[in-house]
Amino acid sequence: MLDLNRIRENPEKVKELLARKGWEADFTELNIDFTRRSELLVQIETVKAEQNRLSASVPAVKKQNGDIQAIFAKVRELAAKNAAAEAELKDLQAKIDRYVEALPNTPDEDLLSGGKENNQPIRTNLTKPVFAFPVKNHVELCEAIGLIDYARAAKISGSGTWIYTNLGAQLEWALLNFFISEHLADHYEFILPPHLLNEDSGYTAGQFPKFRNDVFWLKGADPEKFMLPTAETALVNLHRDEILLEDDLPKKYFAYTPCYRQEAGSYRTEERGMVRGYQFNKVEMVQYTTEEGSDAAFDEMVEKAERIVRKLGLHFQTSKLAAGDCSHAMARTFDIEVWIPSMGIFKEVSSASNARDYQARRGKIRYRDKATGKTKFCHTLNASGLATSRIFPAIIEQYQQADGSVKVPDVLVPFMGGVTVLRPKTKK
RNA sequence: GGAGAAAUACCCAAGCGGUUGAAGGGGUCGGUCUUGAAAACCGAUAGGGCGUGCAAGCGCCGCGGGGGUUCGAAUCCCUCUUUCUCCGCCA
Numbered sequence: 001m002l003d004l005n006r007i008r009e010n011p012e013k014v015k016e017l018l019a020r021k022g023w024e025a026d027f028t029e030l031n032i033d034f035t036r037r038s039e040l041l042v043q044i045e046t047v048k049a050e051q052n053r054l055s056a057s058v059p060a061v062k063k064q065n066g067d068i069q070a071i072f073a074k075v076r077e078l079a080a081k082n083a084a085a086e087a088e089l090k091d092l093q094a095k096i097d098r099y100v101e102a103l104p105n106t107p108d109e110d111l112l113s114g115g116k117e118n119n120q121p122i123r124t125n126l127t128k129p130v131f132a133f134p135v136k137n138h139v140e141l142c143e144a145i146g147l148i149d150y151a152r153a154a155k156i157s158g159s160g161t162w163i164y165t166n167l168g169a170q171l172e173w174a175l176l177n178f179f180i181s182e183h184l185a186d187h188y189e190f191i192l193p194p195h196l197l198n199e200d201s202g203y204t205a206g207q208f209p210k211f212r213n214d215v216f217w218l219k220g221a222d223p224e225k226f227m228l229p230t231a232e233t234a235l236v237n238l239h240r241d242e243i244l245l246e247d248d249l250p251k252k253y254f255a256y257t258p259c260y261r262q263e264a265g266s267y268r269t270e271e272r273g274m275v276r277g278y279q280f281n282k283v284e285m286v287q288y289t290t291e292e293g294s295d296a297a298f299d300e301m302v303e304k305a306e307r308i309v310r311k312l313g314l315h316f317q318t319s320k321l322a323a324g325d326c327s328h329a330m331a332r333t334f335d336i337e338v339w340i341p342s343m344g345i346f347k348e349v350s351s352a353s354n355a356r357d358y359q360a361r362r363g364k365i366r367y368r369d370k371a372t373g374k375t376k377f378c379h380t381l382n383a384s385g386l387a388t389s390r391i392f393p394a395i396i397e398q399y400q401q402a403d404g405s406v407k408v409p410d411v412l413v414p415f416m417g418g419v420t421v422l423r424p425k426t427k428k
Numbered sequence: 429g430g431a432g433a434a435a436u437a438c439c440c441a442a443g444c445g446g447u448u449g450a451a452g453g454g455g456u457c458g459g460u461c462u463u464g465a466a467a468a469c470c471g472a473u474a475g476g477g478c479g480u481g482c483a484a485g486c487g488c489c490g491c492g493g494g495g496g497u498u499c500g501a502a503u504c505c506c507u508c509u510u511u512c513u514c515c516g517c518c519a
Contacts, residue, residue, distance in 0.1 A: 046487080
């Protein structure tokens with residue numbers, strides 16, 4: 001949520017920044033509403049003060065056998081006078097809230113406006129792998145080796161899903177264990193959160209109200225809960241409605257969870273296999289920082305995610321997203337995209353974002369400033385570290401060999417019980 | 429899932445319609461005493477949000493969340509959430 005005072009003090013600036021995200025903002029009505037809100041508050045509170053004063057005088061007046069009935073009548077009259085104003089205020093406040101809650105975060109000043117087409121690659125690792133043989137795609141390779149079973153997944157669940165089998169399951173688990181070991185080494189705190197979250201959590205993270213239809217809802221539950229679309233949603237709510245100490249910041253967490261997403265209508269023929277599904281595994285990092293610490297935290301998390309992909313020996317690029325490609329709640333996003341040879345394109349394996357105080361305002365996540373003793377909103381940041389569903393195909397394809405086997409990246413071998421090569425099943 | 433109990437400040441806890449602008453204790457901070465510390469004693473300790481004002485200040489809200497009754501609510505009523513105890517079920 002944006003700071004209402006910031007909008008009021010500098011509406012043109014906020015408007016210009018939102019426009020870079022392709023969001024047409026018009027604050028004319030908001031300003032009128034806000035002015036009216038102040039008037040109403042002053043009026044209501046003045047009357048209330050008088051009511052309180054009169055009520056408080058009752059015991060004393062009673063003791064002196066004064067006319068308490070006159071006081072009762074007077075207070076009732078004041079309350080009646082306020083009723084209309086209170087009703088108007090309630091509606092007005094709801095209207096203001098609805099408008100401000102829907103506004104996306106403003107992008108950082110240094111981002112280019114526009115969408116995907118204006119994303120800027122800023123770094124690459126290694127060069128495109130070259131193969132002396134025709135490359136196979138990961139779907140073919142996985143099926144031949146017996147890593148993934150798509151057909152049975154369709155049978156027991158439906159489309160957009162897959163089953164990790166045998167060495168495929170081991171490779172997936174090895175990746176997750178490798179990621180976890182990296183984060184533990186960097187002293188991030190390991191969290192395993194519930195996968196079913198409540199409405200407030202979705203609101204704080206900025207998913208709701210706009211993206212209520214992008215998640216899976218558990219209709220039978222009372223109250224209704226949704227399945228987390230990313231562990232960020234859980235982690236960023238850990239300190240909702242709390243006031244942290246400045247000395248406790250930054251707080252660094254990571255969590256492993258599956259991510260459940262509707263992704264309705266996003267199917268494309270090229271996205272075969274496990275590139276996009278209703279459920280995928282991800283390890284996610286989240287930091288809570290002070291306002292001053294947030295830029296350094298962002299750089300740290302991008303670097304961490306890159307380091308993991310680099311250790312896996314994969315060709316990737318890091319892109320600075322244009323304003324319009326940053327998600328609703330984020331002020332800044334860098335994507336790490338890994339090369340998928342069969343597709344001839346880069347696919348996102350990590351998205352590192354700085355929400356600034358947008359989520360913290362929604363969730364009232366604050367810290368006490370040591371110097372002033374005042375509370376300030378935290379900054380929240382998140383970065384995947386990493387999503388397996390894109391890394392897995394990238395490994396399979398980038399590490400494929402002429403005989404249809406796949407070499408296991410060196411860093412994963414210890415997590416694979418010493419397995420170094422994944423070989424195609426021999427036909428019986 | 430069934431039955432019961434509870435939610436008060438940093439923590440424990442009193443309070444059951446009107447000096448409660450929340451007792452008391454612990455903790456924390458400051459002080460006295462002491463070479464220093466402990467003990468003892470004295471003092472301080474509600475936070476958060478909103479409004480108004482140049483400011484000092486003043487006002488509104490606030491005892492789990494929301495709503496209601498009343499001149500007046502921590503206190504009565506409704507509702508939601510959470511926690512605990514017992515039973516059932518289960519990994």
